[in-house]
Amino acid sequence: MKKKESTLSEDDGSIWVVYESPVDFPDQYVARRLYLNQPTSDFVVGDTLIDVRSKLPKGLFRMERSERDDPQVRESWI
Structure with missing residues (x-):
């Protein structure tokens, strides 16, 4: 089961890492938020x-x- 896509607000100092074609979303791009280096x-x-x-925070x-x-x-992105 895939997780629900995040609804974003202002960022809090997190790092967003953008991936191309990860296993769970082949043929798409995904940005995942890390907070204090934790997923x-x-x-x-x-x-x-x-x-x-x-779609990333401004x-x-x-x-x-x-x-x-x-x-x-x-x-x-930071």
């Missing part, structure tokens, strides 16, 4: 990277992926 149940899903970006700063990131990670 939360909050996420947003979109068919494109731009779609997912539009005022975040984009960080490029690191070579140490999982290959499915496209970017992170």
Whole structure:
């Protein structure tokens, strides 16, 4: 059973990690919220990277992926 997509409000200093085609959402993009480096149940899903970006809380700063990131990670937002 898939979890319900999050309804977002202002962010609290979390990190949002954007993945391309994770196992639970093949052929889609998913942004998952980490709080204090711990996973939360909050996420947003979109068919494109731009779609997912539009669903993230306003005022975040984009960080490029690191070579140490999982290959499915496209970017992170803080």
